[in-house]
Amino acid sequence: MLEKRRGRQVPELTARVVAAAFPKGTLAVWLRDALGEVFSDELFAEAFPADGRPAISPGALAAVSVLQYADNLSDRQAAEAVRARMDWKYLLGLELTDPGFDHSVLSDFRARLAEHGLEEKIFEAVLEAAAARGLLRPRGRQRTDSTKVLADVRLLNRMEFVGEVLRTALEALAAAHPSWLEEVLAGQEERWLRRYGERIDSWHGDLPGADREQWLRQVGEDGFFLLEKIEDAKAPAWLPLIPALAALRRCWDEQYLRDEHGVQAREGAQLPPGAQRMASPHDPQARYGVKRGQGWVGYTLHVTETCEADAPRLITDVATGTAADGDDSAALPGIHQRLERRGLLPAEHLLDSGYVTAANLVEAAGTRGVVLIGPARPITAAAADGRFTHEDFRIDDQARTAVCPGGQTSISWVPAHSARGVPVIQVRFAAAGCRACPLRQRCTTADNPQWGRTLTLRHPRQRAALQQRRHEQDTPAWRHRYRPRAGIEATIHQLTSRTGLRRSRYHGLQRTHLGHCLAAAAVNLIRIHAWEHGIPPDPTRRTHLSRLLGKCA
Incomplete structure (x- = not known):
């Protein structure tokens, strides 16, 4: 049951002491005075039962969670x-002598939000407060970029994994059903305890079990024994x-094969993609990803x-x-769907390629009326090798034909799908004409002995939009x-440096997203506070060399 909080006044002594100690105010004081109860208890009512013992106000816990990210603090x-900061007590309307609450309450609060699908409630409450103050306008200009987030796990090699x-x-079995596990491992306790009694990454030097192949096979056999x-x-x-x-079953399906020859670790192409x-x-939902040559495990x-x-500049999504x-x-x-639901869809959206x-x-342009401002990836592979690109072919969508640079006309025009499931058109040329063509070495490499060269095209509107861009x-x-x-790079830097967002604090995609929403809400409040107090953003840093040579340029 929710503890009643609406309308709670700041105790007189708390107000007088905070006014004397912080004459210019703080983020917490401004949040109380300027925005009031941004996080009302009613926002989280569905996550709490209607009866039972009164719970700590979820609105108060929401405010604490946002300030926690604003100052990059742990739950403790x-x-x-x-307990100790007067301005936080002012925000929450507490007496100076109030002992606060145990740190585990914050974890329980986040668990309730994740369980009931309320990860974005706090973030959206800040957006609504900003819109009410005239700081957010629909159909404006927005920008988007991405960054990596490391999972809160250690990168393991395959033997450790x-x-x-x-x-x-x-x-987990020892905690959930100890008597059953004890019966299953009867007579083998010493062997299993020696292998799995401690964390695998706690060993120093070589892992026990002779060589890699023998260790992987032995662990695989033990895992199949337990699964049976x-x-x-x-x-x-x-x-x-x-x-x-469930993670054990999935992992063994990915990592091992078992047949009449016994158990063996999958290798090379036998393994699913990384x-x-x-x-x-x-963190079973964390994955290994690679971008611009850098790999990481996470999100x-x-x-x-x-x-x-x-x-x-306020974060809208x-x-x-x-990963x-x-x-x-x-x-x-x-992204566009959520922005449209919030009434914040931009007219122009700046993006990278x-x-x-x-x-x-x-x-984006046809369905939502959003103009994407970003560079299209150039056709570099073919051009670098001196080969023809799609623009060198004469495409007639009405006649459903294409003429290659050598003058050959296509013989087939077939709708199909790419490897990613994107609708495309496959244009095929006669094999006889392609074999005799003097420009064969410069033509597309997609070849079929039956049809000759094949050209894969997008649909006309997509092709025209890409060429125009x-x-x-x-x-x-x-x-x-x-x-x-x-400028979006500065926002990502603020998120990672001020709120500690580069590494996730929690396990799982859903709770990691909750952390991202809390961090975004904190940055938005910091920026609204700075805007209303006339504090300009920090200027873009320039190296000494760029400043020196910039004068001479």
């Missing part, structure tokens, strides 16, 4: 701040529902913010995906229009 430090997955499953016992009809039916055991494999038993964060000259989601363009439709695809250019992005006017996009 945030609870200590409620499979051993730790099995150890974690055994640990769990899936036996005599075992409790609820055992496979334990998350650590982006699809589980990377840690402690990807997409940040969208306003970029108007006469208003503060945060999207969290796994395996390396294609930024796939996140854009969801990772988001700009033919499908997104057409869909490639032509206009080289003009000075377009580059000037695109220049403000670079």
Whole structure:
């Protein structure tokens, strides 16, 4: 049951002491005085029962959670701040002698938000407060970029990984059904304890078990032994529902093969792609991703913010995906959908080339009326090798034909789908004409013995949008229009440096996204506070060399 909080006044002594100690105020004092109860208890009512013992006000916990990210505090430090900091007591309407609450309350509060799908409630409450003050305008200009977020796990090599997955499953069984596990391992206790009694990464030097192949095979056999016992009809039916055991089953399906020759570790092409494999038993949703040659285990964060000259730059959307989601363009439709639901859809959206695809250019403009301002990826591979590109072919969509640079006319025009499921058109040329063509070495490399060369095209509207963007992005006017996009880097830096967002504090995609929403809400409040107090953003840093040579240029 919710504790009643609405209308609670700041105690007189707390108000007098805070006014004397902070004559210019603080973020917490301003939040109380200027914005009032931004986080009302009613926002979180569905996460709390209607009866029972009164709970600590969820609105108060929301305010504490946002300030916690604003100052990059742990749960213990945030609870200590409620006990010790006068301005926090002022925000919450507490007496100076109030002891506050235990730090575990914050974790329980986040768990309730995640359980009931309320991860974005706090973030959206700040956006509504900003809109009420005239600081957010629909159909303006916004920009988006992405950054990596490291999972709160250690990167394990393969020997450590499979051993730790099995150890974690055994640990969960020992806690959930100790008598059953004791019966299953009867007579083998010493061997299993020696292998899995401690964390696998706690060993120094070589892992026990002779060489890599022998260790992987032995751990694989132990894992299959345990899985057989769990899936036996005599075992409790609820055992496979334990998350650590579900992770064990998935990991063994990915990592091992078992046939008449016994158990062997999968190698090379037998393994699923790295982006699809589980990377840690402690955060099963974290994935290994690579971007610009850098690899990490964790998640990807997409940040969208306003970029108007006469208003503060406020974050309007945060999207969290796994590190395996390396294609930024796939996140854009969801970003636009959420912005439209909040009434904050921009007229112009500044993006880097990772988001700009033919499908997104057409869909954003045609369905939502959003103009994407970002460079399309150039056709570099073919041009660098001196080969022909799509623009060298004469395409007639009405006649459904194409004429190659050698003068050959296509013989087939077939709708199809690319490897990513994108609708395309496959144009095929006669094999006889392609074999005799003197320009064969410069032509497309897609070859079929039956049909000859094949040209894969996007649909007309997408192809036209992509060609138009490639032509206009080289003009000075377009580059000037695109220049403000670079400012999003400062926001990502503020998120990672001030709120500690570079590494997730929690395990799992849902709770990691909750952390991102809290961090974005904190940055928005910091920026609204600075805007209303006339504090300008820090200027862009320049190196001594750039300043020196800039004068001479």
